Amino acid sequence: MDDETLNIPQLELEAVIGFNGYVPFGLRLHPDGKYLIYPLGSVIILKRIEDGKQEFLHGHSNNVSCFSVSKSGSYMASGQVNFMSTKAAVIIWNYAERTIHAQLVLHKAKVEAVAFSPNDKYLVSLGGKDDGSIVVWNVQTKQAICGSAASAYGAGHCLTIQYSNTDDNIFTSGGSGTLRVWELDLANRKIWPTECRTGKLARTVKCIEISEDDNFMFCGTTSGDIMKINMKMKLLNHCGPTKVKYNLGVNVLKLLDSGDLLVGSGSGTLALCCKKTFQALRQQQLEKAVTSIAAGDLGEQLFVGTEAAHIYRLTFMDFEAELISTGHRSAVKDIAIPFATSQLFATCSEEDIRLWLVGRPKELLRITVTNMTCNALDFMADGHSIISAWNDDKIRVFGPESGRLMLTIDNAHRMGVTAIAGTRDCKRIVSGGGEGQVRVWELLPHGHRLVEIMKEHKAAVSCVKIKSDDKECVTASLDGVCIIWDLVRFVSLQRMIANTLFRTACYHPDEHQIITSGTDRKVTYWDVYDASSIREREGSQSGAINSLHITQDGRHFVTGGDDKQVKVWDYMLGNVTHVGVPHGASVTCTRICSNNRILVSSSADGGIWRWKFPHPPSSY
Incomplete structure (x- = not known):
């Protein structure tokens, strides 16, 4: 807001219709189960599930490109896109106070992804194609600890990152021809990558989900299959489904307590798939590509976001999708x-x-x-x-x-x-x-x-x-x-x-x-x-x-x-x-x-x- 309007009374905002379905994993359910949180343009919206009441967080100067909520729910993080050759900010938000905790500026042009460590100690951020770096931040001191090129020389662009569920010093990254497990060496302020061995299998990884015990990670690919990687050995364990792959690639994965996976595809298919074969057990066809899956404790509440700017609610009992929010996915003329x-x-x-x-x-x-x-x-x-x-x-x-x-x-x-x-x-x-x-x-x-x-x-x-x-x-x-x-x-x-x-x-x-x-x-x-x-x-x-x-x-x-x-x-x-x-x-x-x-x-x-x-x- 410019200087001239600072002292002018503000309009009372009653409601906002819209959801930026293009942001990968942009729809999040807060761990308290009370709020759905998602971006719209440069704004972060907190929508209370019970009555639909909305709150708004302002701080970004351009469209939000990625979003994450910490495991405890104390913090949220969002990155943005910006003009070429200019810096793109990462903002850490204090959830309880609805304020900016830290504004972190290092990446160029775009922030591709952000992820919190399991105990809220660190935040890792991934730069876009013009940046190509991974940076680890200390959440409390608001300072960068270290950084590194996201992909090895000759490998493609890195697209996603995911933190370990038990260890603040371990996270993973994946993209075009690259899949790595990283270890944070705090004493030397370094991060050390280890390439995962997938043999002759060449895939572009779009999303990563890690099991609660950190033994395995599941990688959704643009080819429409899912790779299961042994985290300790950094070795491919299984790739499937072998018969019918997910059309237009796997955009998002959500691991359930049962070990089964929820899969969202680029064709709009939401599937509950078998933990062994990755074959679909039940599926629902939604409008446009699935980009987000947000599930609460015990899977009682399941929300799905799509590129059509739609938000659906599903129950595991009948796996029927209820459309609870709609919006335009491009400029309103x-x-x-x-x-x-x-x-x-x-x-x-x-x-x-x-x-x-x-x-x-x-x-x-x-x-x-x-x-x-x-x-x-x-x-x-x-x-x-x-x-x-x-x-x-x-x-x-x-x-x-x-x-x-x-x-x-x-x-x-x-x-x-x-x-x-x-x-x-x-x-x-x-x-x-x-x-x-x-x-x-x-x-x-x-x-x-x-x-x-x-x-x-x-x-x-x-x-x-x-x-x-x-x-x-x-x-x-x-x-x-x-x-x-x-x-x-x-x-x-x-x-x-x-x-x-x-x-x-x-x-x-x-x-x-x-x-x-x-x-x-x-x-x-x-x-x-x-x-x-x-x-x-x-x-x-x-x-x-x-x-x-x-x-x-x-x-x-x-x-x-x-x-x-x-x-x-x-x-x-x-x-x-x-x-x-x-x-x-x-x-x-x-x-x-x-x-x-x-x-x-x-x-x-x-x-x-x-x-x-x-x-x-x-x-x-």
């Missing part, structure tokens, strides 16, 4: 709230549109168009349809209750449909395209009709907003021009020009003024009648302002941008009244519901954040 209600909202990201219940963040409906990307969406004012803009040049209209496709407008724009809005009388759609054209469509009882094409923008249209009487609209474009159009005569009335790539524009409710934002980091007020700039406010110290939305009474508006902050502004005074704690990534969209009670924002990491709006609506 747009948010829409139905006119005159605050009970639900819709979001779009990549190939799907989702409807959410506001009171309890729950997915009500998912509309999917395979291999296509939805760029923007809007509810028609009567609430009977959702209109959406897609990158395959089509406009699609769906039913909000059933998700049924009601209408498709083919070849709506060249270079994709990038912005969309519906008129208040529900008879027309105004769309903007990647080629810069603005088109008006009439909705007919059994189809549609192209009414007019308006061609003044020179680059993609990023936003369309229609005046309440349906006679005018404003379009913002990446060409640095906002145009007010007459929707009766289909001519441009005014042009607002600035040295920026406009991202969004919004009418003030009295419709005498328009506010805009873009890459120049400014919020600008414009007069509708002569397109003159009335006022400029610095909206961000770093990065573009991607979204703004104004309340129905016109007293306040909200912005969000690449500085990862959500800001609430007083419209007349032009100053920030409240600021939201940083998102995990760039804020892509912000929306205020009609009764000013809920503020919803979304981000480039797929997260959806629900805030309590701090200002009640005016009585007039």
